[in-house]
Amino acid sequence: MMARVITLENVTRRYGSFTAVDRVSFTAKPGLVTGFLGPNGAGKSTSMRIMVGLTSADEGRALIGGHAYADIPNPSRHVGVLLDASAQHAGRTGREILRLSADTMGVGKERVEAMLALVGLDGVEAKRRVRNYSLGMRQRLGIANALLGDPSVLVLDEPVNGLDPAGIHWMRGLLRSFAAGGGTVLLSSHLLHEVEMIADEMVLIGRGRIVAQGSKAELLQTKGTYVKPLETGALAQALAAAGIAALPSGDGAFRAEADPVDVGRAAAAAGVVLVELRPAEGAGLEEMFLQLTADDAREPLQTSAPQAPTATPGAPR
Ligand SMILES: Nc1ncnc2c1ncn2[C@@H]1O[C@H](COP(=O)(O)OP(=O)(O)O)[C@@H](O)[C@H]1O
Ligand SMILES: [Mg+2]
Structure with missing residues (x-):
């Protein structure tokens, strides 16, 4: 290919x-x-x-x-594919599943053993039926299957x-x-x-x-600037005058939606003294993801207490 x-x-x-x-x-x-x-x-x-x-x-x-x-x-x-690790035939052993796949793909049995070893399924586990595998073991088997055809x-x-x-x-x-x-x-x-x-x-x-x-x-980078002035009100005015959006960030500081140089210029133009000026830190991705998780879940709304994102069980759908 x-x-x-x-x-x-x-x-x-x-x-x-x-x-x-x-x-x-x-x-x-x-x-x-x-x-x-x-x-x-x-x-x-x-x-x-x-x-x-x-x-x-x-x-x-x-x-x-x-x-x-x-x-x-x-x-x-x-193309190695793993779509639903729990969809494997529960009555077969891990090794049997890989051998059947290997036959279909036209790869040798030694590749099956190599992949079992690679994903860390030992001799005893390879002989066990998949219905008795943990989800983690199924994932390992699924990865072995995906890698089987090299x-x-x-x-x-x-x-x-x-x-x-x-x-x-x-x-x-x-x-x-x-x-x-x-x-x-x-x-x-x-x-x-x-x-x-x-x-x-x-x-x-x-x-x-x-x-x-x-x-x-x-x-992961967050755009914007953390800026802390000597006088909060004066900076708020200076930023507004420069057309820079900003949110209070505690302790008289702001998080402004512009690069530090532009925030600095706006402050200088208005004669505002700054005590701190630096690129804003923070997990932009995390904010975005939490937002998605909060208003985006397509499951029917739960009538019980809202779920934290990490509390969602990892059940494959
Ligand atoms: N066969 C289907 N019939 C009807 N709706 C489906 C079907 N497959 C998926 N959906 C819906 O499409 C949306 C996306 O599903 P899915 O792709 O499984 O999401 P994800 O994998 O990101 O959790 C869900 O609302 C799901 O209910
Ligand atoms: Mg899914």
Whole structure:
């Protein structure tokens, strides 16, 4: 396969009058881990199912290396997919599942053993039936299955669900080395911090729409300026006169929506003395994500107490 880029162009999917995925466009590039982040119901799984041809798009298209997934011959040799780790046949053992996949893909049995070892499923676990696997073990098996065909692209839907911190650390190492070898990784998550730990690039989705995308560094950066004057009222006036929006930030300081140099100029022009002037800190991404989680969850409203985002169980949908 040629370039290993995943490209979505204006992908739209409706269910009746409801638009689950709304003109979604983004790319995931080789050599990078791209995190596809959004609250439950945002449209991540639907988008990923469209990428691998399991759901059709009403409009737009999803291409992998320039091809629709359905047009790629023996696709598992190019694209490793993990969509729903709990969908594996519960009555089979981990090793049986991988051997069946290996047969279908035309890869040897030794690759099955290598992948079991890679994901840390030991001899006893490989012989156990999948119904007796924990979610974390299922995720490991799912990753082994995705890697079985030695693909150059990975599409993983919520692979971190059910993993403990050590498992997340392991997953991070695995995906990073896959990307470092030139592979393309797209992984979805509804948990900001998990994605933040693993991904280089982030695509943020809410209500079926992309709301932000860029490198992690770009997205974590908060634009704006923290400015503290000697006289609060005087600075408020100076900023207003310069057309710079600002919010009180406690202790007589402001967070202004402009670069420090412009805030400094506005203050100087009005003869306002500043005691502090610096780029604002803060987790821009976190604010954005909390906002999405707060007004964007598409589950029916709970009548009980509101849920904190981290309290949402990681059940794959
Ligand atoms: N087959 C379907 N029929 C009707 N609605 C669906 C179907 N699949 C997904 N949806 C709806 O589309 C929205 C997006 O779902 P999904 O892509 O699973 O979100 P995410 O993976 O981000 O949690 C949800 O509101 C979901 O209920
Ligand atoms: Mg999902």
